[in-house]
Amino acid sequence: xxxxxxxxxxxxxxxxxxxxxxGTKDEKGQNNLAIFNSVIHLGAHPPIMGxxxxxxxxxxxxxxxxxxxxxxxxxxxxxxxxxxxHQTAARYAKSESEFEExxxxxxxxxxxxxxxxxxxxxxxxxxxxxxxxIPVNNTKLIVGEIQLIELDExxxxxxxxxxxxxxxxxxxxGLDSYLSISEIDRYSYAKPDQFLKTIK
Amino acid sequence: xxxxxxxxxxxxxxxxxxxxxxGTKDEKGQNNLAIFNSVIHLGAHPPIMGxxxxxxxxxxxxxxxxxxxxxxxxxxxxxxxxxxxHQTAARYAKSESEFEExxxxxxxxxxxxxxxxxxxxxxxxxxxxxxxxIPVNNTKLIVGEIQLIELDExxxxxxxxxxxxxxxxxxxxGLDSYLSISEIDRYSYAKPDQFLKTIK
Numbered sequence: 418x419x420x421x422x423x424x425x426x427x428x429x430x431x432x433x434x435x436x437x438x439x440g441t442k443d444e445k446g447q448n449n450l451a452i453f454n455s456v457i458h459l460g461a462h463p464p465i466m467g468x469x470x471x472x473x474x475x476x477x478x479x480x481x482x483x484x485x486x487x488x489x490x491x492x493x494x495x496x497x498x499x500x501x502x503h504q505t506a507a508r509y510a511k512s513e514s515e516f517e518e519x520x521x522x523x524x525x526x527x528x529x530x531x532x533x534x535x536x537x538x539x540x541x542x543x544x545x546x547x548x549x550x551i552p553v554n555n556t557k558l559i560v561g562e563i564q565l566i567e568l569d570e571x572x573x574x575x576x577x578x579x580x581x582x583x584x585x586x587x588x589x590x591g592l593d594s595y596l597s598i599s600e601i602d603r604y605s606y607a608k609p610d611q612f613l614k615t616i617k
Numbered sequence: 618x619x620x621x622x623x624x625x626x627x628x629x630x631x632x633x634x635x636x637x638x639x640g641t642k643d644e645k646g647q648n649n650l651a652i653f654n655s656v657i658h659l660g661a662h663p664p665i666m667g668x669x670x671x672x673x674x675x676x677x678x679x680x681x682x683x684x685x686x687x688x689x690x691x692x693x694x695x696x697x698x699x700x701x702x703h704q705t706a707a708r709y710a711k712s713e714s715e716f717e718e719x720x721x722x723x724x725x726x727x728x729x730x731x732x733x734x735x736x737x738x739x740x741x742x743x744x745x746x747x748x749x750x751i752p753v754n755n756t757k758l759i760v761g762e763i764q765l766i767e768l769d770e771x772x773x774x775x776x777x778x779x780x781x782x783x784x785x786x787x788x789x790x791g792l793d794s795y796l797s798i799s800e801i802d803r804y805s806y807a808k809p810d811q812f813l814k815t816i817k
Contacts, residue, residue, distance in 0.1 A: 418777070419777075420662070421776070421777065422775075422776060422777035423661055423662070423664075423777060424661040424662070424777065425774075425776050425777030425778045425779075426773065426777040426778070426779060427658070427660075427661040427664045427763070428658055428661060429777075429778060429779035429780075429781065430658070430664075430666065430691075430739060430741055430763070430766065430779070431635055431656050431657055431658035431666055432635030432636065432637055432656060432693055432781065432786060432788070433633050433634070433635050433636075433781060433786065433787075433788035433789075433796075433798060434633070434635065434658070435631055435632030435633050435634065436632065436633075437632055454658075455657055455658065456631050456632060457631055457655055457657055457669065458627070458628055458630070458631035458634070458654075458655065458669075459669060459751060459753075459754060459756055460627075460671075460753075460754040460756060461623055461624040461627040461628060462620070462623070462624070462754075463753075463754065464623075464627045464630075465753060465754055466630065466631055467751075469657065469658075469659060471660075491630075493632055496801065499801065500804070500813055503804050503807055503813060504807045504813060505807070506806075506807040507807040507808050507809045507811075508808075508809065509809050513809075518809070539630060539632075541630055546753050547751070547752065547753055549749060549751060549758070551659060551667075551747070551749060551758070551760065552747065553659075553660075553663075553665060553746050553747055553760055553762070554659060554660040554662075554663065554665055556659055556660060558749070558751070558758060560751065560753055562753075563627070563630070566630065573626065574625075575622075576621070576622060576625050577618075577621065577622035577623060577624065577625030577626040577629075578625045578626070578629060578791055578793075578794070579625075579626060579629035579630070579790075579791070580629075580790065580794070581629065581632065581633060581790045581796070582790070582796065586632060586633065587633075587801065588632070588633035588788050588796075588798055589633075590779075590780065590781045590782070590798075590800065591778055591779070593778075593803045593804050593805070593806070593816065594778070594780070594800055594802070594803040595800070595801040595802060595803075595804070596633075596781070596782065596788075596798040596799065596800055596801065597798070597799055597800075597801050598633060598788055598790075598796040598797070598798055599796065599797055600790065600794055600795070600796055600797075601696065601699065601787065601795040601796065601797050602794070602795055603793045603794040603795075604700070604703050604793050604795070605793070606706075606793070607703055607704045607705070607706040607707040608707050608708075609707045609708065609709050609713075609718070611707075613700055613703060613704060616793065
């Protein structure tokens, strides 16, 4: 199988991907914004998220900024900004701001070092707490602890559930396909010998 | 914030989740099937996928079987089996087969040790190549190299792209919400100073 064909196929096999813009700023004040399709939940107590960093054999501004400053933001990609989010993947020079290049608004919250995306419906500020090597292919798992969250509190259910479709959050399929989502149902905690109930 | 409320909220922050059934079999022949919402693409050359294993302070049959045998399968969850997939999360005893309990069909392919889910549209057989500790919260990244793939070849585009909506694959929101997906668009590789084109 040709290399690019195989890359496309393998990238589709892992299922629906989470799409987020990761915002960082270097020590001199130059910001950076890049789309990632590998953000993952790692735990709620303490609140920990991670993402996969591809091999750093070429320049990786997000990774360099996190390593030098310790902070980054995760901003959900919604339908209204998904094309701009895709465009952040272009190889802009380090001196160029993806915020400006794709017309997204840099936002700062209560002195947090890294920039948020104002247009994003779910903004999360994290402190890097670990960088874990994955030796088999020279990737890394960047681990962050959540420091602050900005979202519309009215959109949160009493039980803490946050509907991603209500926030127009998109999903990813492979490297270049964007998905809209809608809820089928929520189900009760599964127990042996008990039928599932829907939660409404 | 109450612990369960916080658990729900934090689990929603990482965006749309990939939902898969992981199949394993212990050395005595007892199979196991469990839903995971943390499968992630790690690389295409070699083809590597991973998933997050929660702390193994309680019995974790999937993890124990992978550790002892080295093999597991990843099977995409589609709309037609999403309720059965959810039910695999119930705490069945090790001697019980989730395949039987939730009425999914165990399938074996060309001598591969671990069982696949016949009803799943995308079946992947993997060999465990690494287990990486995430010390901050005692979780683990289980890393597998793809050994075999079974899917409808006609459903693959010439460029290797595989449409998840066409396979009725579902996504996840938090711990208990299931999402149907539909494609918005595919876009060309992003380059500076060039408008995005859609791929059709």
